[in-house]
Amino acid sequence: MTQDFIRRRIGRQTIDSCLARDELQPLMASYALSKRAGAVAAHVLRPFRMSIDFTDPAYCRVEGHTLVLLAESAVQQNRIRQLTPRLAAAAAAAGLPVTAVDARIIPKRPAPQAGVPIPRIERAPSAVGAAAISGILDDIEDPALKATMERLRNVIKPGEENRRRLLEERLGRESIDLSTERMRLTTLVADLTHGINAAIIPTEEEARDYPRLEAERERKLELLAEQKDRRLVAVHRLERIDARLDAINRALELLPSDAQAAEAALVAPEDEEAPQAPPAAPRVSAAAAAAIASLARETPSPRMRKALMSHIPTLAPDEAHYPEALHADIRREAERLSMLENPTPENTKRLAQLLEAAKALSERPQDARAIAEGLYGLT
Secondary structure: OOHHHHHHOOOOOOHHHHHOOHHHHHHHHHHHHHOOOOHHHHHHHHHHOOOOOOOOOOOEEEEEOOOEEOOOOHHHHHHHHHOHHHHHHHHOOOOOOOOEEEEEEEEOOOOOOOOOOOHHHOOOOOOHHHHHHHHHHHHHHHHHHHHHHHHHHHHHHHHHHHHHHHHHHHHHHHHHHHHHHHHHHHHHHHHHHHHHOOOOOHHHHHHHHOOOOOHHHHHHHHHHHHHHHHHHHHHHHHHHHHHHHHHHHHHHHHOOOHHHHHHHHOOOOOOOOOOOOOOOOOOOOOHHHHHHHHHHHHOOOOHHHHHHHHOOHHOOEEEEHHHHHHHHHHHHHHHHHHHHOOOHHHHHHHHHHHHHHHHHHHHHHHHHHHHHHHHHOOO
16 A cells, blocks of 8 residues: 555645646646736736637647737737737736737637437447347346347347348358467467477576576576467467357357357357466566666656655565675676677776676675665666
């Protein structure tokens, strides 16, 4: 539960106080400035009876240092242009940041005509859709909603003369699309299975004997887990496609003798959703935690700062393993830089910093957080 949620509120909050926060504050400031400028303009133009409420920001706004007044006709526009010096002087006297006045005409739009008939929405007939609605009518308790669904069913239900033909065409299109998707998924599962079986991953002993293999081992393990997740989702999708193709085949067998039974066979119960690939657990990283903490301290927005700080408990290692995790981050980055064929001067300087930090960390593990801040902070 966030701190803002559990904070006790005293009194009511107006809509203006809620809007005048963070990102909306410049917009509300512009709105307030437009209302002030409109009040000044309305006072100057009131004797000329223009029948326009310039206090409404729809007719008055401030663009930069220009006061823009919107008129409804060319006569009103000319009158405002004649009064431009008076308007500019009044705005300056009111303390508005206005140095120029501009008058524009609002383009007229044709008014909507009354009594225009609403065009009828043509709905494509669907025997399966009508059968699905018929299957849920008994579970609807609201009489008005039930009557609406019955009318919708009657609208989309095809006539008896076209019922079999439309259903047969729909089944043909769907079976072709599903067969094409099934071939694609079968190929994908075969490719993923081959990649999983052919994966060569360094063992823990090899990574321990050859430290440079540790990064390659982690990359290979992540790729293997991703391939297994993709294969699991594809296999589940294949099972759903096979079940749907079986339902289509049953409907095609029933269609010549009983069209209603064929429609009912296609209305399958709701299947459970396909399993999503499990989200990858964020790797504990002292470097990432230090970088995010430094970025949060430099962020002016309280909301963004709070969002950044919420990730630190997940990424930061515990106090006992912090030096070890930081040493692993430094070693990984140093190995990546040392394997560059043509390092830049920045790469060489960074590698020297990493080696010096690794030495300091081995001598003073209690200063691990300060070392991480110096390496990965913004300062």
